[in-house]
Amino acid sequence: MDDNIIIELFWKRDDDAISESAAKYSRYCRKIAINILYSREDAEECVNDTWLGAWNTIPPYRPNNFATFLGKITRNLSYNKYKLLHSDKRGHGELPIALDELYECIPSSSSVEDEVEMAELETIINQFLHSLPELPCNVFLRRYWFVESISEIARRYAMTQSNVRMVLSRTRSKLKGYLEKEGVLI
Numbered sequence: 001m002d003d004n005i006i007i008e009l010f011w012k013r014d015d016d017a018i019s020e021s022a023a024k025y026s027r028y029c030r031k032i033a034i035n036i037l038y039s040r041e042d043a044e045e046c047v048n049d050t051w052l053g054a055w056n057t058i059p060p061y062r063p064n065n066f067a068t069f070l071g072k073i074t075r076n077l078s079y080n081k082y083k084l085l086h087s088d089k090r091g092h093g094e095l096p097i098a099l100d101e102l103y104e105c106i107p108s109s110s111s112v113e114d115e116v117e118m119a120e121l122e123t124i125i126n127q128f129l130h131s132l133p134e135l136p137c138n139v140f141l142r143r144y145w146f147v148e149s150i151s152e153i154a155r156r157y158a159m160t161q162s163n164v165r166m167v168l169s170r171t172r173s174k175l176k177g178y179l180e181k182e183g184v185l186i
Helices: 002-009 018-035 040-057 068-087 094-103 112-129 134-144 150-158 161-182
Strands: none
Touching: 002 018, 002 068, 018 068, 018 161, 040 068, 068 161, 094 134, 112 134, 112 161, 134 150, 134 161
């Protein structure tokens, strides 16, 4: 079913919106959640909560890209679940490693009032990603959006792990320069 039709079902408060969303995007959302949580049960819980999150957000919000919208809900739910499960266990899995890699490029946000600045940062990062060649952009997104391991990315793109690390390092360096140029980092 077309995304616009599914969104219309949400606007009409039709229960089919959830079943159609699940039919089309469960696998996509599950992959995001599993890459963050490494637990099928916890991932499944986050995916199910994704449909509730979409139900509670649409309306009034009308997403432009439904897949990205659902992926973002899943990621946020999964990160929150991860924090809950690992609050005293920093250092395990790919999530802390991936976040630590980005730490030097992206300023941290310490309060909810910074949401406007974070929205601007999101726009700037999206502009940066659109300026990249396809492979570095895909590798970057696989690592930091889908939270895939270096070895998984290497297999996906028939690269060595060393090459993936180099692409990520160079892309992070370019991102840092781009953020400095945009006045986000000083």
